[in-house]
Amino acid sequence: MVLALVLIALGLGLFAWKVSSFGFPVKPEETSEVWVVQAHVAVDPGAGSLKVSMQLPTRTPGYGLSDEHFISRGFGLAVDDKPWQRTATWAIRRAGSERSLYYRGVYFHDENRQEIAPRPQFPNPPLLREPFQTALLEIVDEVRQESADIASFTTSVLVRLNDPAPEDNLALFVEGPLKLDKAHIAQLLLSGARIPVLTIQGVRLTDDSNNAPIQTFIAAHDGEQWLYFDPETGDSGLPGDFLVWWTGDDPFVSVEGGRLVNSEISVKRQAVSSLSLATERAELHGSRIVEFSLMSLPINIQSVYEVLLLVPLGAFIIVLLRNVVGVRSFGTFMPVLIALAFRETELLAGFLLFVTIVGVGLTFRFYLEKLRLLLVPRLAAVLIIVVLLMAVVSVISHQLGVEAGLSVALFPMVIIAMVIERMSIVWEEHGPANAMLDGVGSLAIAIIAYLVMGIDLFAWWVVVFPELLLVVLGLTIALGRYTGYRLTELFRFREAVS
Incomplete structure (x- = not known):
């Protein structure tokens, strides 16, 4: 139980740290406010070369820089990135007519406490004329x-x-x-x-x-x-x-070889994804949390993990339904795999296809029983039959124009073969009622797991906050220590319990 509490505390602590320190969004649709700040400088050049210098934001307490761009047609640009004061300098040999220069930066709220200047020396008192x-x-x-x-x-x-x-x-x-x-x-x-x-x-x-x-x-x-x-x-x-x-007292813009016509700063508010802003905030603070997260992986690999990380959630649903509620099923994690297949086929179509394949496969399995095959050849035969049934269903569905039938190929064929084998054994040893009860329980768990894993918020959490799986692990370990009555047993033995 101590281990479970440690895992839960660790997962929730990491979750809270990422949200409070870097602003990682709890909901996928969350947006954050950024400010697009644009400085426009118009200059009237002289006959010779032209050089324009402009002060740039350097130390910005309370704000962080997301992105910045310089727009200047035909000018050379040099940015002097001094630690305490940045300056942009545009230069051109012959400017011709009046020219415009632009600086655009995107800034976001950040709780940084940057010092605007280094620790200074005590100044000497100024000497003024009397009085x-x-x-x-x-x-x-x-x-x-x-x-x-x-x-x-x-x-x-x-x-x-x-x-x-x-x-x-x-x-x-x-x-x-x-x-x-x-x-x-x-x-x-x-x-x-x-x-x-x-x-x-x-x-x-x-x-x-x-x-x-x-x-x-x-x-x-x-x-x-x-x-x-x-x-x-x-x-x-x-x-x-x-x-x-x-x-300091340096001018905002200084011009050599021309005349400053106008300088102005424009401000515009925009809404952007909170997730992208959180990653930039983490980089600003020097944190490598994004580098060692799933978001640093290639997009195709991220798509794979978006599905795989839901499996622990489905496994926890099985633990809850079997150990606490008392729902019977075939296999331990078969319902989770069926639930994953339902995500691709949609629930109704997947349910009908699963029942069809298992029902027809069970008929062939009873026929194979008469041949008295050994276990491994019998399982291989059932697997081959399942594959053939899936192919037949796909072809017939395509000819009938039922596109949902094509998704039958997404079902885990080995798991279906094992379900058919297990269901036939229960049918023979304990009767059709128990076999049907286990089959219905398996489908019920698969449907519940599908509904839970289909919640967009959970899918978002496991990708952005994979540390929450430590909470799921802790809860699973805690439930593993539960040895009390299940809910179905309370119903069955309600008189004895009372």
Whole structure:
């Protein structure tokens, strides 16, 4: 029983881990949301060569990159994949008229916590001309007295910045000749306190947009991690729909040998298969779970295992019906093989074909009994008769235009031959009633197994989550220890039990 519990816990644990960590879908029809982000750059070239550089998303906390493409007719492309900042550079010798360049990336929600930049050094305080230098020092001293750590210091600075009536020292920066926005004023003040800080540029992935505005956040490092703040509101943390595009004050697009006409970012939401997205998420996290799964096999081999992995489920149904319910059948796993044949022939056609083959084969088997053959020749003769009967049924069905009859070839002929042999022995030793009862029980188990294995959700689980077969194994082992009354025995011996 301990082994059964361990197997069940292991199977359910792996199942829960794959669903929670990588988002593997529990249902086959599940879809997930992705965002197609497109950057369009239009440039007016000069007389000579043209070079265009554009910042690319590199470290994107909360999002993962599924796919990306660059579209640029006639341009050479070089992507500088630096660890903390990626840049795409297009170049052409002679551009002619106005040209358009495109970057398209597909991004999905991911619970990664990527750092946007390496651990920084403490910056030197900025040197400003008076009266800005004195105002900076006084602001830093006042805020330091009202704060306990870097997070509270940054929040206090932003609260002061967003005050409609800022104090005199801060008004020098907000309303003075420096003409800085709130993000860069906050960056300046935090640098005055020797707090590592940088600006973050990105877009919000909220609704479909043809011209999503680039928004600026600031990030302050507390010695362990980057803390994010919205300079316009003072709120801490990045919004869940914010895609970090690049860090620092470099321009989004820079042009050499021409003039930038326009640059815009478009955002569009799409739905994709959750399974494909889960595999990409696993690769993003460096997990090799997909490489060592059935999904890495060739398609034709996957199709084989889609059927084979249902056999343990059918075997568990047999264990349940025989050991707990008490249904009688011929053979141990014959009903599962018949159920697999039903999957190809459809239930009604398969049932009629099975009854026909077994009925006619049983007639020939009774005739062979009169010849007093030995066991092996008799079984071989029954097998040959079954094959001939299957061929005859197929030919006659084809001539009559009954296409369902052609699927009789899908039945396991050896199993049918053994059913005929076993049924004839029971008929002779225990009478026709017991033989018919065992035959009906076998068909009943096969039909129930067919119905269970035909549930699309179960077929999906055994392929995407084959570890759930450990749960089936654990339950089978647990039922193997059951020695109590079967349900049919409770009915038969109800007076003795009471």
